[in-house]
Amino acid sequence: MTALLRASGLTKRYGGLLACNDFALAVMPGSLHALIGPNGAGKSTAIGLLAGEIAADAGDITFDGNDITQVAIPARVKRGLTRSFQITSVLPQFTALENVAIVAQIRAGHSFCFWRDARDDRRLTDPARAMLDRVGLGPRAAILAADLAHGEQRQLELAMALMTGARMLLLDEPMAGLGQSESQDMTALLAALKGRVTILLVEHDMDAVAALADRVSVMVSGRVIAEGSFADMQSDPAVREAYLGEAG
């Protein structure tokens, strides 16, 4: 089986700092692949490179067999590769439903329609409602995103990413800032998605990684130093020294 997303030799330098250094990764279709590592390892830079927000100094990215290294973000999304953000970024002045409906609208094609009211267009709101139900936000559809609880905003963020029709999600710390029960809810949500959508998960919550990941890559100082099952990584001496050791 060939990888859905493959990165090789990805390098990004910020002045004297090598945020990504010969970064290589292969994510198999249908898998949930976790990318872990200590703070400052370059995980968010790696996500930025894969999503197309950051231009790489060197290296290639292929998605579904096609070279996408030079492809702009919106075009990557159309091909089925979508990211979420570490810092919650929903559209605060829109309701939960509007947040997801706008994604449905963009997916439906261009938005150069100037006359018809889009807010009660059932072609947009029906799929958006179904998606909110799917992530457990159905009853909160009419609430402004700014007024949602933090955990709900993270769920909404996931709903937006899914609504793009993504075949693969790049999730940058979906559990960040969540309480224990909220984290468990999010873990359950991701477990339900697993297998249907390929996921690259950057996460610090080791319980979640242990519960979810098919495969784990450990990133230290801008490169992947080890890869395998979660159990393999726990026993890998290099990983223990670099990461799990200090995490306890």
Next chain:
Amino acid sequence: MVEAIRRRLVIASTALLMLALPLVADRLAMPDLVALGTQVAIYAVAAVGLDLLIGYTGLSSFGHAGFFGLGGYVVGILAFHAADGSLFLGVVPGATAAWIAWPAAILISALAALAIGALSLRTSGVSFIMITLAFAQMLFYLFVSIKTYGGDDGLGFRRRNALPWINPRDDVAFYYVCLAVLALVLAACHRLVRSRFGIVLLGIKQNERRMAAIGLDGGRYKLAVFTLAGAIAGLAGALQANLLRFVSPDMLHWTMSGDFMVMVVLGGVGTLVGPVFGAAAMVLLQSWLTQWTEHWMIVMGPVLVAVILLTRRGIWGALAGRR
């Protein structure tokens, strides 16, 4: 629900007042009121267009007067060539008919906005404010330097553009023309901001990075709305030229861009009807205060500060409630 009724009441009574203004002016024997009302309607057209940028897309354009003045000069230059039968650039004949001059003003302003927007929109934030300001000032100095069209002194012409069934010398009729244009622009923008296009603009305003991450190429939409706002400003400029039968570089000066911004902020950013109240407040305050002192900004400044500090959405927010 109560707020919706209150909003409609405010809009209905304002519309009624504006419709009845010529009668009121007649009764009070204050014919100047009609000219003031016309000026309010014209500025309001441009300010509503600017609100599409500032209030709905988050683009603080500081060059709106450039397109306003350009629209005015199109009317002025066409009238100039029509008067002496000469050709613009040796090719284009002059025109006095509104159905030629006004669409020409809209088209030229839209093209200028398309070109300026294509360059300016590569930047954002303060750089965008500065680069739009710079482009408008370039247009200002261009018209200052063209002596054929009066340079510094501006360019006057004898008659308003001819409209079917309407006497161009009738100030009240022209007031109603401007009012109708304002109503049309407001209605079209009201639809626009609720359409798919408008929803995308609001999304860009809230988080452009997020919009890219869900697959939107925001640049095309920003350029489209910038061009549209420029076209609306051009239309307002064409009306302004007709009101005064005179155009001058003052129309393009950066202080005019500042005035448009003040109208939007004073009236209520992101409300569309707010800028109409902003334009009214600006024109009326200026007109009354200049009877007392030429330094009318001494009063206008504190009023602006007070409105911004004390209301959530400008005059419109104070009149019609929160949202």
